[in-house]
Amino acid sequence: xxxxxxxxKQQIIEALNLEDxxxxxxxxxxxxFGEGLGLDSIDALELIVLLEKNYGIKLANAAQGKxxxxxxxVMADYIAKNRTK
Amino acid sequence: xxxxxxxxxxxxxxxxxxxxxxxxxxxxxxxxEWLTLIHKESGQQYPKFYKMDTLSKAGFIAAEQTxxxxxxxxxxxEDAAVVLFSSAGSLDSDLQYFETVTDNNNYYPxxxxxxxTLANIVCGEIAIRHKIFGETMCYITKEFSALQxxxxxxxxxxxxxxxxxxxxxxxxxxxxxxxxxxxxxxxQNQLADQNQLQEFTDKLNHxx
Numbered sequence: 493x494x495x496x497x498x499x500x501k502q503q504i505i506e507a508l509n510l511e512d513x514x515x516x517x518x519x520x521x522x523x524x525f526g527e528g529l530g531l532d533s534i535d536a537l538e539l540i541v542l543l544e545k546n547y548g549i550k551l552a553n554a555a556q557g558k559x560x561x562x563x564x565x566v567m568a569d570y571i572a573k574n575r576t577k
Numbered sequence: 578x579x580x581x582x583x584x585x586x587x588x589x590x591x592x593x594x595x596x597x598x599x600x601x602x603x604x605x606x607x608x609x610e611w612l613t614l615i616h617k618e619s620g621q622q623y624p625k626f627y628k629m630d631t632l633s634k635a636g637f638i639a640a641e642q643t644x645x646x647x648x649x650x651x652x653x654x655e656d657a658a659v660v661l662f663s664s665a666g667s668l669d670s671d672l673q674y675f676e677t678v679t680d681n682n683n684y685y686p687x688x689x690x691x692x693x694t695l696a697n698i699v700c701g702e703i704a705i706r707h708k709i710f711g712e713t714m715c716y717i718t719k720e721f722s723a724l725q726x727x728x729x730x731x732x733x734x735x736x737x738x739x740x741x742x743x744x745x746x747x748x749x750x751x752x753x754x755x756x757x758x759x760x761x762x763x764x765q766n767q768l769a770d771q772n773q774l775q776e777f778t779d780k781l782n783h784x785x
Binding site: 507508509510511512530534535537538541544545 | 613617624627628685686687688689692
């Protein structure tokens with residue numbers, strides 16, 4: 493799981509253009525939206541694309557995203573259980 | 578009366594502000610890398626900058642140079658406007674987005690790229706940054722026309738009671754960039770003067 497979390501953080505930094513951030517700067521359990529990284533609605537869409545592109549996970553509806561994108565740790569857990577690639 | 582308070586030109590490998598070279602493009606740096614470097618060296622904390630497309634980055638940086646915000650909290654401006662002209666418009670982002678949707682086996686359209694596939698987004702980014710609540714306009718024209726800009730400034734001053742305008746040419750395509758942004762102040766009822774039109778167009782045609 494640790495390796496997946498690290499990879500995921502790197503993918504998030506690249507996909508969302510989080511300049512000057514390193515994986516170490518992202519707390520595994522910090523909220524991705526609101527406080528935490530302060531991501532916006534377009535970032536949420538990018539995360540949905542990231543899941544499909546890298547892990548073959550298609551989210552059926554936006555409400556799912558709210559649960560899955562709580563934190564990097566929650567995302568990684570969901571990926572580990574649902575990935576197809 | 579139109580008074581040019583400040584201007585910034587980004588052309589090829591140099592940035593010129595009010596007649597002085599303020600930055601040169603490092604050898605081997607892409608346009609995007611150079612603009613990012615300028616932003617970082619300015620010491621600003623504006624995370625949204627890194628998400629912008631190259632057109633918006635170029636416009637944003639030139640606007641920063643002309644507006645020179647020093648106060649921590651920028652005041653809202655109801656009587657300010659943004660008027661830009663461009664030939665390529667958002668074509669640079671259009672092409673990048675197109676690449677993400679052409680391969681059926683690798684079809685992952687990027688929402689972050691898609692939001693910049695409109696030429697007027699650069700005006701919006703500048704307006705958000707400087708809290709400009711007046712008109713924002715972006716015209717696609719083959720080349721820069723000082724006369725067209727003059728006419729738009731006249732309209733803003735006479736019909737919208739605008740006092741300050743960030744305006745000019747903002748064009749980016751692939752690694753090429755030509756930007757001339759001005760901050761002008763408008764004073765009422767003297768814009769129709771023919772001598773001023775000539776003076777304004779001569780000055781801009783010299784700067785561009």
